[in-house]
Amino acid sequence: MTLWIVAICAASTLVLWLYTHVYLPRLMAERYKQSFRSFSKAIDLRWPGSGVQGERVVQLAGAVARQLRLPSRTRQDLEMAAWLQDIGLCAVPYQILNSDQPMSAGEFDSHCEAGAAMIEQVPSLRHIADYVRWHEKDNDALGPAYRILPAVNEFWKLAAERGEPFALEAMALNRGGFEQAVVQAIRAEWGGDFSDAERELIES
Amino acid sequence: MARSRPDAGIFGTLTVLAAVLVAGSLIVPRPVNLEMSPWVIGLLIACALLAEMMPVRLGQSAFRITVALPFLAVLAFLAPAWVVVSAEAAIQLVAASLLTAFFRVRTQRPLLIANLLMTVCMAAGAAWSANAFARTDPFTFIAVFEAAYIVLNLVGLAGLSRATARPGDRASRALPGLAFLALLTAFQFTLAAGLMVVVWSSSWWALPLALYPVFLLRLALARRAAAEDQYHETIVALMLMLQRAHPYTHGHLERVSRLAERVALRLGLGAKRARMVRDAAILHDVGKIAIDERILDKPAKLTTEEMDHVRKHSAFGAEILAPCRHFRDMVPWIRHHHERIDGNGYPDRLPDQKIPIESKIIAVTDAFDAMVGSGAAGGRRTYRDPMDVPSALAELQACSGTQFDSAVVSAFEETVLEGGL
Numbered sequence: 001m002t003l004w005i006v007a008i009c010a011a012s013t014l015v016l017w018l019y020t021h022v023y024l025p026r027l028m029a030e031r032y033k034q035s036f037r038s039f040s041k042a043i044d045l046r047w048p049g050s051g052v053q054g055e056r057v058v059q060l061a062g063a064v065a066r067q068l069r070l071p072s073r074t075r076q077d078l079e080m081a082a083w084l085q086d087i088g089l090c091a092v093p094y095q096i097l098n099s100d101q102p103m104s105a106g107e108f109d110s111h112c113e114a115g116a117a118m119i120e121q122v123p124s125l126r127h128i129a130d131y132v133r134w135h136e137k138d139n140d141a142l143g144p145a146y147r148i149l150p151a152v153n154e155f156w157k158l159a160a161e162r163g164e165p166f167a168l169e170a171m172a173l174n175r176g177g178f179e180q181a182v183v184q185a186i187r188a189e190w191g192g193d194f195s196d197a198e199r200e201l202i203e204s
Numbered sequence: 205m206a207r208s209r210p211d212a213g214i215f216g217t218l219t220v221l222a223a224v225l226v227a228g229s230l231i232v233p234r235p236v237n238l239e240m241s242p243w244v245i246g247l248l249i250a251c252a253l254l255a256e257m258m259p260v261r262l263g264q265s266a267f268r269i270t271v272a273l274p275f276l277a278v279l280a281f282l283a284p285a286w287v288v289v290s291a292e293a294a295i296q297l298v299a300a301s302l303l304t305a306f307f308r309v310r311t312q313r314p315l316l317i318a319n320l321l322m323t324v325c326m327a328a329g330a331a332w333s334a335n336a337f338a339r340t341d342p343f344t345f346i347a348v349f350e351a352a353y354i355v356l357n358l359v360g361l362a363g364l365s366r367a368t369a370r371p372g373d374r375a376s377r378a379l380p381g382l383a384f385l386a387l388l389t390a391f392q393f394t395l396a397a398g399l400m401v402v403v404w405s406s407s408w409w410a411l412p413l414a415l416y417p418v419f420l421l422r423l424a425l426a427r428r429a430a431a432e433d434q435y436h437e438t439i440v441a442l443m444l445m446l447q448r449a450h451p452y453t454h455g456h457l458e459r460v461s462r463l464a465e466r467v468a469l470r471l472g473l474g475a476k477r478a479r480m481v482r483d484a485a486i487l488h489d490v491g492k493i494a495i496d497e498r499i500l501d502k503p504a505k506l507t508t509e510e511m512d513h514v515r516k517h518s519a520f521g522a523e524i525l526a527p528c529r530h531f532r533d534m535v536p537w538i539r540h541h542h543e544r545i546d547g548n549g550y551p552d553r554l555p556d557q558k559i560p561i562e563s564k565i566i567a568v569t570d571a572f573d574a575m576v577g578s579g580a581a582g583g584r585r586t587y588r589d590p591m592d593v594p595s596a597l598a599e600l601q602a603c604s605g606t607q608f609d610s611a612v613v614s615a616f617e618e619t620v621l622e623g624g625l
Contacts, residue, residue: 002401009398009417012391016420024427028434030529035438037527042445045494045520087441091448094496118444122437124430 036083067185081131088115491521
């Protein structure tokens with residue numbers, strides 16, 4: 001009887017440990033991902049031409065954070081911010097978003113501040129508001145973690161226009177003044193060097 | 205286990221009840237008289253105090269839960285009832301003082317007194333029951349003690365919730381679910397049984413080890429609460445996005461959701477389902493994020509093309525929510541909240557029997573609020589003046605059986621006439 005009780009106590013403690021340390025963290029991570037997909041879908045529907053890179057930005061930002069050996073908590077925050085970075089686009093008028101004319105810099109930049117302001121109203125996300133505020137403009141006054149999203153976004157923008165090799169090389173040549181450690185991390189993540197043909201194309 | 209905001213009337217009831225239960229617990233003789241070292245008693249009380257100092261909020265409710273019961277149950281077996289009742293009262297007072305002093309957990313004085321009286325009732329009632337009905341077997345004793353304690357706790361909680369509820373609130377909203385309670389009770393009994401084994405085998409050193417499962421349970425509850433918060437924060441974030449895109453919706457969503465929940469309850473939907481209807485009603489227009497605000501705010505009748513654009517919002521809303529598993533049930537409710545029972549609605553022109561009742565509830569409350577508006581700036585449609593409540597109800601009645609479900613309109617009317625606004 002005594003042994004049974006001790007065994008049941010130990011087993012229920014083990015089950016509770018697994019529930020707390022394995023099941024619940026996975027559940028939370030999955031739920032966050034689902035919520036972020038909902039937000040991305042909303043932005044995608046509001047601005048079908050946005051070309052929002054969504055999961056590609058999240059993956060590359062996370063990989064760069066790993067390359068830079070940032071703490072796992074910072075990496076998670078950065079990935080969350082990457083999911084949410086364009087949430088402020090819903091504050092930009094529909095007509096401007098869907099106009100044939102390109103958006104002015106002011107109109108486009110307003111979405112960063114609007115997004116950050118929205119995120120500041122959600123208690124569990126408040127701490128990532130600055131990542132969202134500075135996801136388009138590189139700010140060398142901030143730490144390296146805050147300089148990843150602008151570089152990754154620029155990389156995908158250039159890559160969409162001219163291809164990945166061009167984007168990497170242009171950023172390595174300090175176009176946009178991005179943090180070079182971040183650019184090197186993107187390059188390392190992307191696969192390093194280019195073929196001679198690619199280099200020739202870039203230089204031309 | 206529970207804290208709420210008590211009214212003055214409840215103190216008298218609790219004091220009388222506490223006096224009766226304490227007297228009862230002192231009169232009934234104990235089945236066994238054990239000579240237990242004061243150190244063991246002190247150690248159990250210290251463990252109970254530490255467990256009491258690890259409260260965790262229970263989901264979205266105002267209730268906080270602690271897991272000191274297993275220690276109290278063992279204490280009740282080893283010591284006379286007056287020791288258990290005094291120890292429980294002292295633990296409550298000391299824990300509240302320490303939490304206030306060192307952890308800035310604020311507790312209002314009336315709340316503290318109500319909680320103290322409740323815990324005295326629970327400890328005395330449980331000790332009385334266990335001494336009266338349990339035999340010398342320690343495991344039966346702790347089972348009876350814990351069962352009585354939990355029953356008294358739930359009765360107290362229900363009473364406090366009822367006494368402090370606002371009009372239209374349901375006491376059940378604040379109370380934990382049965383499955384949760386069953387699991388929690390089973391865990392507490394297991395832990396108490398383990399403690400009893402430790403005490404029986406005189407392995408006193410192992411007593412503080414029991415705090416680890418208590419800590420784990422606290423962590424589990426805290427993480428569950430965080431998961432629930434995440435669900436609500438997703439709703440808040442989507443609402444913020446919608447309000448950024450369309451400031452007109454500010455206030456409209458809250459009013460519709462409150463009404464929709466009450467109508468759902470009146471129609472006999474369970475409390476959990478009604479809460480889901482409330483959440484769905486908050487999100488019912490989320491698809492308008494993808495609609496041109498110039499058309500929505502147009503101060504004139506819409507053209508056919510513009511109307512077609514606006515009508516996409518219910519399907520867009522379903523698309524936006526589809527990636528979230530926890531909104532899975534709500535997706536069809538939101539997609540179909542503009543269907544009509546005569547089959548002329550959108551987006552799928554569903555016949556009456558295929559439209560979910562939840563969509564019908566949202567349709568009626570949404571239409572009513574759109575007609576009445578809030579009276580505040582931004583709370584009404586731009587192209588027509590707001591109606592008064594009787595006119596809006598008459599309009600709903602006129603559309604009952606064609607656009608709206610008759611039963612839902614009737615339930616809605618009853619809710620409004622009962623002061624549900």
